[in-house]
Amino acid sequence: MSVTPLLKIEGLKASIDETEILKGIDLEILPGEVHAVMGRNGSGKSTTAHVLMGHPDYEVTNGNVKLDGEDLLEMESYERARAGVFLSFQYPHSVPGLQVGNFLRRSVSAINGEEAAKGPEFRNLLKEGMEQLGLDRSFLARYVNDGFSGGEKKRFEILQMMLIKPKLAILDETDSGLDIDGIRTVAQGVDAAIRGSNSGALIITHYNRILEHVKPDKIHVLIDGKIVKSGGPELANKLEERGYDWIEKEVMANE
Amino acid sequence: MSSPYLEHANTDKAAHIWRYTPWKRAHPTGTINEVPQSESPEISISLVDGTSVPDGITIEPATESDIERLGHELDFDHGTAAPKFIAAVAKKTMILKIENKIKVETPLIVTITTSGDICASRLLIDIGSQVEAEIITLIEGNANWTGILREGQYGSNSIINDVVTQITGNRLVRCDALSLCRDAQVKAGTVNASSSQAKIDIRHWLNEPGSSLKVNGSILSSNENHLDSHIEITHSGRQTHSRLEWHSACGGKSNTTGTGMLRIDAGAKGADAGQLFHNLLLSEKAKANSIPELEVLESEVVGCGHGTANGPIDEQQLFYLSTRGLDEEQARAALIAAFLNTPLSDMGSNLLHGWLVERIEKHLNLI
Ligand SMILES: Nc1ncnc2c1ncn2[C@@H]1O[C@H](COP(=O)(O)OP(=O)(O)OP(=O)(O)O)[C@@H](O)[C@H]1O
Ligand SMILES: [Mg+2]
Numbered sequence: 001m002s003v004t005p006l007l008k009i010e011g012l013k014a015s016i017d018e019t020e021i022l023k024g025i026d027l028e029i030l031p032g033e034v035h036a037v038m039g040r041n042g043s044g045k046s047t048t049a050h051v052l053m054g055h056p057d058y059e060v061t062n063g064n065v066k067l068d069g070e071d072l073l074e075m076e077s078y079e080r081a082r083a084g085v086f087l088s089f090q091y092p093h094s095v096p097g098l099q100v101g102n103f104l105r106r107s108v109s110a111i112n113g114e115e116a117a118k119g120p121e122f123r124n125l126l127k128e129g130m131e132q133l134g135l136d137r138s139f140l141a142r143y144v145n146d147g148f149s150g151g152e153k154k155r156f157e158i159l160q161m162m163l164i165k166p167k168l169a170i171l172d173e174t175d176s177g178l179d180i181d182g183i184r185t186v187a188q189g190v191d192a193a194i195r196g197s198n199s200g201a202l203i204i205t206h207y208n209r210i211l212e213h214v215k216p217d218k219i220h221v222l223i224d225g226k227i228v229k230s231g232g233p234e235l236a237n238k239l240e241e242r243g244y245d246w247i248e249k250e251v252m253a254n255e
Numbered sequence: 256m257s258s259p260y261l262e263h264a265n266t267d268k269a270a271h272i273w274r275y276t277p278w279k280r281a282h283p284t285g286t287i288n289e290v291p292q293s294e295s296p297e298i299s300i301s302l303v304d305g306t307s308v309p310d311g312i313t314i315e316p317a318t319e320s321d322i323e324r325l326g327h328e329l330d331f332d333h334g335t336a337a338p339k340f341i342a343a344v345a346k347k348t349m350i351l352k353i354e355n356k357i358k359v360e361t362p363l364i365v366t367i368t369t370s371g372d373i374c375a376s377r378l379l380i381d382i383g384s385q386v387e388a389e390i391i392t393l394i395e396g397n398a399n400w401t402g403i404l405r406e407g408q409y410g411s412n413s414i415i416n417d418v419v420t421q422i423t424g425n426r427l428v429r430c431d432a433l434s435l436c437r438d439a440q441v442k443a444g445t446v447n448a449s450s451s452q453a454k455i456d457i458r459h460w461l462n463e464p465g466s467s468l469k470v471n472g473s474i475l476s477s478n479e480n481h482l483d484s485h486i487e488i489t490h491s492g493r494q495t496h497s498r499l500e501w502h503s504a505c506g507g508k509s510n511t512t513g514t515g516m517l518r519i520d521a522g523a524k525g526a527d528a529g530q531l532f533h534n535l536l537l538s539e540k541a542k543a544n545s546i547p548e549l550e551v552l553e554s555e556v557v558g559c560g561h562g563t564a565n566g567p568i569d570e571q572q573l574f575y576l577s578t579r580g581l582d583e584e585q586a587r588a589a590l591i592a593a594f595l596n597t598p599l600s601d602m603g604s605n606l607l608h609g610w611l612v613e614r615i616e617k618h619l620n621l622i
Contacts, residue, residue, distance in 0.1 A: 053578050056570065077577035078586075086578075093575040097593030097600070103579075106589060110580030143593075160579070 004069045006031045006200040007168055012063035014051045020061070021047045023225035029168070031198040034190065034214055036236065038205060039222035040244055045204045046090050048222070049172045053087045054080055067168065082111050084167025088157035088174045090204075094145035100156070101140035108163050122163075129162040132185050150177035158186050165193060169201040175210035187213030208236035221247055260343035263335040264288055271546050272456065275512040276483040278336045281428050281454040283344075283373045283400035290340070294371035295347045296396060298378070303362045303391070303610055311357040314365070317350035317379050325350070325379045325407040327432035327458075337456055338430040341404040345375040351390075355383035355410065362389040362416075362607045367403065369396030369424075380407030380417075380433060387414045389603045391610065394421040394429075403429045411436040411463070416603035418444035422614050427453040435459065435466035437492075443468065444602035446611055447482060448475040448618040455484040461495035461523075471598035472501035475591075475618060476509035476541070483512040490528060491520040499530035500598045501545075504591050506537035515547040519556055527557035534565045535594045537587075592616065 007029040014022040021044050029035050039045050051058050052065065054077035065072040067083055075083060095103070104126065109117035116122060130139065133155040145153055154174050161169055169190065175183050191214060194201050203210065211219075211233065219235040220227045223244065228251045229235070239247075264287045266278040279285055300314050317325075326342075351365060367376060374396070382388070386409075394403060401424065409415050413436070421427055427450045435441055447453055459468055468488065476482045488497045503511045513532045532545035547561035568590050576586035595615065600608050 055574055076582070077574065078580050078582045081578050081580040089575070089578075093569075093571045095572050095575070095590065095593050097596035098589060099596075103589075106581060106585070107576075107579035110582075110585065143597075164579075 003030055005029060005066070006033070006068060006198070007202070008066045010063050012051065012065060013061045014047060014058045015061055016058050021225050022051065024063070025227055027220060027227060029200045029202065031200060032194065032196065033217045034194055034201045034203065036203045036205060036211055036216040036219045037222055038219060038236065038239055043222045044225040045222055046172055049087055049170050049204060052170060053077055053085065078110070086161055086164055086166030086169050088161060088169065088171045090172040092145050092153050092157055094143070096143045096146045098144045099140065100142055100144055103144050104160065104163060107160065111164050125163055129159050133159055135159065151179070151182060154178050155182060158189055161193070162189055167199050169193065169199070170204070171201065172204045173206065175205050175207060183210050184213055186210065190214045208240045211236045223248060223251065258290060258343040260290060260336070260339040261288065263339050266336045271514045271548065272485045275544060276454050276481065281337065282340065283426070290343045291373055293344045293346060293373040293375045294398070295345070296370070296374050296376050296398070297368040298349055298376065299366050300351070301364050301366070303364055303606065306361070308363065309357065309359060311354040312352070312359070312363065314349055314351045317348040321350050321379055321381070322348060325381055327406040327434070337428055337454065338404050338432065341375050341402040341428065341430060342377055344373070344402060345377040345404065348377040348379060350379040350381055352381045353383055353386045353388055356385045357383065357388065358386070359388040362391050362603065362610065365390060365392045367392065367394045369394070369398035369401045371398055373400045374398035375402035377404045380405055382407070382409045382413050382415055384410035384436070385412045386410060389416040389607050390418070391607065392419040394419070394424065394427065398425065400426045401428070405430070406432045408434045408436055409439040409441050412438045414440045416442045416444070416607060418446065418602050418607065418611070420446035420611065421450050421453070422446070422448050422618060424450045426451060429453070429455045431457040433459050435461050435463065435468060437463035438465040440467045442602055443470045444598070445472045445474070445484070446599065446615060448615055449477055449480055450482065452481045453483065457485070458487040459489070461488070461490045461492050461497060463492045464494050466492060467496040469497070469601065470499045471602050472503070473595040473599045473615070474501070474503040474511060475595060475615065476503065476511045477506040478509060479507065480509040482509070485514045485516070487516040487518070488528065489518040489520065490523040490526040493523060494525040495523060497528045500601070501532045502535070502594055502598050503543060504535045504537060504594055505541035505543045508540040510542045513545040515561065516550065517548070517559065517561065518550045519553050519559060521552040523553045524555040525557055526553065526559070529558060529560045531561070532563045535591065536565065536567050537591065
């Protein structure tokens with residue numbers, strides 16, 4: 001019997017202002033799997049993440065995306081979030097005036113229901129998460145991402161992931177800007193949320209440092225809006241050692 | 256009836272303070288040579304937590320000498336008509352007095368309950384030296400036209416958060432004329448959500464050295480509201496500091512104006528001042544104007560700047576909130592609340608902030 005993939009992307013093409021950025025992406029994540037996407041600056045990694053989340057600036061021109069067999073592209077962004085997709089932004093937006101504590105309650109209650117955002121269980125989860133991430137209590141009174149350091153922004157994204165407990169976590173360079181302890185915490189968070197469950201994760205990164213802690217099942221290399229190579233964890237080391245030139249050559253030779 | 260008002264009933268229409276709401280429109284009857292009959296509002300004081308008001312804090316009818324000592328209404332120049340009118344039309348003048356060195360832990364509420372057609376009050380504020388207090392003046396009731404004139408001073412070395420709020424109401428003309436004594440630290444907040452028409456004129460004088468003022472405004476206009484605020488700050492003492500942050504969320508077919516006048520007199524060496532008006536435009540039909548103006552007559556100033564920003568709700572912020580499960584309505588409400596909350600949370604303590612948020616939140620769904 002075949003399992004329904006958690007995420008299935010087929011032939012996905014997307015443009016911004018008439019410029020095609022994603023040129024046909026295919027990717028399948030099974031429940032319990034962690035995949036990584038690597039690629040140079042500008043190859044379309046964040047675009048992929050934004051398109052999966054329904055960013056209004058991008059136009060999907062081809063392909064389809066299914067989450068647990070359901071058409072993701074048909075849904076509004078908030079519906080995707082409620083269906084279980086979570087994006088940890090590479091550059092999260094600040095919302096001056098909106099306090100972290102208030103924001104977390106609104107968001108957890110929108111996604112997991114009002115009950116999930118109150119009571120001792122929520123408070124404990126919040127407290128534990130903040131302790132693990134080294135965030136002080138006073139953090140709750142600050143404004144969302146306003147004046148946060150790079151590392152604080154990333155920690156805050158992960159705190160949200162821990163509270164929301166998504167079905168599919170997309171981490172867009174969450175490791176950049178974090179020290180090794182931060183990366184370890186993120187890795188533990190991903191492991192705890194994904195392994196042995198029906199959830200999954202897509203980790204977008206430049207570095208294999210995070211991949212040493214969250215062992216991915218598969219690695220995909222994105223070049224110019226296309227996945228040109230997929231492989232096991234060993235691919236990450238090879239990319240770190242040798243860069244992307246050899247893959248580009250390989251691709252050109254095949255064409 | 257003769258009064259100093261009638262000599263000043265004609266205003267300078269070219270002055271920016273009268274450009275968007277002419278005095279004829281703000282005046283209760285529109286016949287500006289008239290000082291009509293009026294009622295007096297009920298005024299009472301209490302503490303937010305319901306405990307009794309401590310000794311040393313009183314509100315009572317003012318004497319002639321109180322008015323002479325604290326009355327500022329003649330200090331208004333091109334805006335003289337409105338404060339003089341309220342002084343003329345109000346039957347009673349009350350005085351809120353806080354004696355030297357009184358420290359109040361919980362915010363004090365001055366409730367002004369209006370009724371009848373035209374309801375006006377003149378309120379003197381006499382804050383002693385070294386007082387530490389938070390004061391919320393809550394204007395409520397159902398008068399068709401309300402006039403409030405608040406005049407007085409914050410004593411030397413006092414630390415005062417002074418918030419005036421009208422959450423719903425009909426027509427309002429409010430004039431504040433307050434001076435800061437030496438080293439006084441004052442935060443003056445205005446919260447207005449949906450008065451049908453408001454003409455607000457707030458003036459502070461930093462005459463003595465070392466005083467510091469923050470003026471914050473959180474304005475929510477909706478429907479066909481017409482809200483016009485003028486904020487004037489004059490530095491004449493040395494080493495004085497002021498900031499103005501005025502946020503207006505403008506929805507419906509409302510019309511919102513903020514005019515600022517920042518004046519640094521000769522001799523105010525070391526003055527440091529800045530003003531910022533920020534309008535969030537929530538509908539295509541909402542109009543917002545902001546005009547900050549500077550008049551700097553002293554060269555040795557630390558800083559003196561002004562700015563305005565106008566714009567709709569930020570699409571990227573909206574997207575961020577939608578990826579966190581908030582539908583469009585929830586996300587917009589959260590962003591409007593956030594926008595108004597920046598100045599609001601700076602108005603005073605957590606207790607005061609919580610009290611204000613509770614009252615304003617109910618009105619966000621008006622937009
Ligand atoms: N708003 C935009 N308008 C026009 N082009 C854009 C826009 N956003 C991204 N692009 C272009 O799309 C391409 C892919 O960008 P994307 O941000 O997805 O890259 P990335 O792989 O995430 O890069 P990085 O490693 O730097 O984060 C780049 O060439 C970029 O210039
Ligand atoms: Mg990117």
